[in-house]
Amino acid sequence: MAELIPMEYRLRNAQRQHLAKWVTACVATLALCGAALGYGVMWEKSKERDAALLSAEFRDKSTLITRSQELRSKRQDLANRMEKIQELRDDKVLLALLRSVADSFSADDCLETVKVEAHGAHADGTPAAAGDSDDRYAVHLSGITTNSTTLAALMTRLTKQDNPPINVVLENSHRDKLLDGQVMRFQIMCEKPGSQGT
Amino acid sequence: MLIKSNDSLLAIDLATDAVRVLDVRMKRAEAQIEGFATQSVAAGTPETLPERHLEALGALIATNRFKSRKCVAAMPTSLITTRAVAIDPNKPQPADEQVRWTLQNCLPFDPRDLIFDYWPVGNSPANARTRDVLVVAMQGSVVKRYLAGLERQKLTCVHLDVAPCAVASLIARLAAASDAVVGAVTLTDTGGYFAIVERQRVLFWRPFEFPPIKPGASREAAMDRIGDEISKCVSHMVGSMQVDHMAELLTFGNGAEDSTFSDYLQDRFHMPVRSPSPFDGFSPEAMPLEVRSAVEPAVASHYAAAVGLAMQPAGV
Numbered sequence: 459m460a461e462l463i464p465m466e467y468r469l470r471n472a473q474r475q476h477l478a479k480w481v482t483a484c485v486a487t488l489a490l491c492g493a494a495l496g497y498g499v500m501w502e503k504s505k506e507r508d509a510a511l512l513s514a515e516f517r518d519k520s521t522l523i524t525r526s527q528e529l530r531s532k533r534q535d536l537a538n539r540m541e542k543i544q545e546l547r548d549d550k551v552l553l554a555l556l557r558s559v560a561d562s563f564s565a566d567d568c569l570e571t572v573k574v575e576a577h578g579a580h581a582d583g584t585p586a587a588a589g590d591s592d593d594r595y596a597v598h599l600s601g602i603t604t605n606s607t608t609l610a611a612l613m614t615r616l617t618k619q620d621n622p623p624i625n626v627v628l629e630n631s632h633r634d635k636l637l638d639g640q641v642m643r644f645q646i647m648c649e650k651p652g653s654q655g656t
Numbered sequence: 657m658l659i660k661s662n663d664s665l666l667a668i669d670l671a672t673d674a675v676r677v678l679d680v681r682m683k684r685a686e687a688q689i690e691g692f693a694t695q696s697v698a699a700g701t702p703e704t705l706p707e708r709h710l711e712a713l714g715a716l717i718a719t720n721r722f723k724s725r726k727c728v729a730a731m732p733t734s735l736i737t738t739r740a741v742a743i744d745p746n747k748p749q750p751a752d753e754q755v756r757w758t759l760q761n762c763l764p765f766d767p768r769d770l771i772f773d774y775w776p777v778g779n780s781p782a783n784a785r786t787r788d789v790l791v792v793a794m795q796g797s798v799v800k801r802y803l804a805g806l807e808r809q810k811l812t813c814v815h816l817d818v819a820p821c822a823v824a825s826l827i828a829r830l831a832a833a834s835d836a837v838v839g840a841v842t843l844t845d846t847g848g849y850f851a852i853v854e855r856q857r858v859l860f861w862r863p864f865e866f867p868p869i870k871p872g873a874s875r876e877a878a879m880d881r882i883g884d885e886i887s888k889c890v891s892h893m894v895g896s897m898q899v900d901h902m903a904e905l906l907t908f909g910n911g912a913e914d915s916t917f918s919d920y921l922q923d924r925f926h927m928p929v930r931s932p933s934p935f936d937g938f939s940p941e942a943m944p945l946e947v948r949s950a951v952e953p954a955v956a957s958h959y960a961a962a963v964g965l966a967m968q969p970a971g972v
Contacts, residue, residue: 459825459856459968460773460792462731462816467803471812 822964829937836903
């Protein structure tokens with residue numbers, strides 16, 4: 459076998475082959491890196507989408523939780539109010555006061571407004587301070603009666619009530635026209651005997 | 657498949673009269689022929705032979721759509737100078753320098769523009785002062801023209817040989833005895849060469865020319881010319897190389913299958929003469945049936961050098 463290819467041609471071909479191999483390897487590496495990078499980017503975007511979905515889901519759930527908490531709060535408030543109503547219904551002091559007031563009014567008297575402060579109230583209507591005993595009570599009555607005699611009789615009957623005992627104070631009274639006649643308009647304050655502000 | 661893998665190549669025989677190409681693919685370390693094609697070379701002066709060869713090759717590749725990008729080629733024998741040179745190992749000059757020095761007086765071109773190769777031949781006695789080598793030389797600028805032309809056709813040449821060496825590779829597969837000395841005659845319309853081959857190695861080869869045989873004319877004159885050339889070569893072989901036995905004579909190329917020619921050679925040299933198909937060197941698996949059946953015996957004989965190139969291990 460003879461060989462007539464010049465050495466420089468062989469060297470150049472060998473260099474080209476090596477260069478082609480390196481270029482191929484580089485291109486393959488770059489392609490691999492590109493694919494990995496692309497995969498990474500896609501993976502990151504996918505995770506971002508998942509995170510956004512989770513975040514939206516969390517927000518939705520958070521709204522539900524908030525609503526649930528609000529609902530629970532409302533129900534708790536309602537329960538408290540019902541409990542308070544129940545307490546009021548079972549309040550013997552209040553009932554006794556109302557019964558005393560009702561028993562004291564006769565056919566000559568007409569009650570227009572009644573304001574009962576059964577627990578912890580001063581006679582002037584201000585709420586009791588912390589530490590005050592809560593067995594004070596006060597009833598503010600306003601209404602009309604026939605004349606000063608019936609007013610006096612009303613105050614006498616109120617004074618006689620002993621369950622619970624009350625101290626009756628006429629705050630205000632004056633004559634007033636009603637229809638075609640005259641009535642005595644009054645404001646009476648009843649409170650626990652010995653309370654301040656009387 | 658648009659681009660063939662690295663294990664395929666074109667075996668190109670750049671003969672004086674035509675370019676012959678085999679599309680070869682290596683499969684399990686064996687060459688397989690996938691296609692073959694021939695393109696005749698346009699007429700012209702010897703100086704323009706490389707360009708004419710490359711033009712014919714380009715047309716052939718374009719026509720047959722060969723996709724291989726590697727090739728092995730056999731240079732035309734008309735551009736090769738061959739000499740037997742005695743190398744003296746005791747001389748201070750290296751062997752290459754001695755070859756160059758010897759050749760410079762017989763080269764038809766500038767000795768500085770020389771590309772050559774050589775290999776030892778003959779059975780030198782143990783006490784011989786020199787050893788004989790057979791040198792094949794070619795003008796470097798012509799080789800570069802061929803290589804540049806192949807590159808323009810996007811072909812990378814991995815082996816550039818001479819046709820007798822390619823035929824020697826073929827003969828190793830075709831000869832009755834692999835280590836026998838075999839004579840090979842390869843013919844074209846106007847010439848050919850005779851080579852003596854032993855164990856895939858060319859011991860000696862000599863190109864010759866004869867007048868073109870006119871249609872209908874007798875081939876006796878041409879046969880005598882060929883016979884004389886073979887006779888000279890055999891005489892040289894016996895005289896200088898101490899080789900006095902030739903097992904057989906194989907003929908390839910134009911008119912090789914002609915029994916008259918075979919009988920002539922047999923009568924003159926008293927040795928067996930055969931004209932095998934070069935493709936007989938391939939196993940049935942190495943050559944698809946459609947390719948084998950497409951090659952006519954008269955055509956197949958012309959592919960001796962191309963098949964020999966395909967059987968060489970170079971570059972594959």
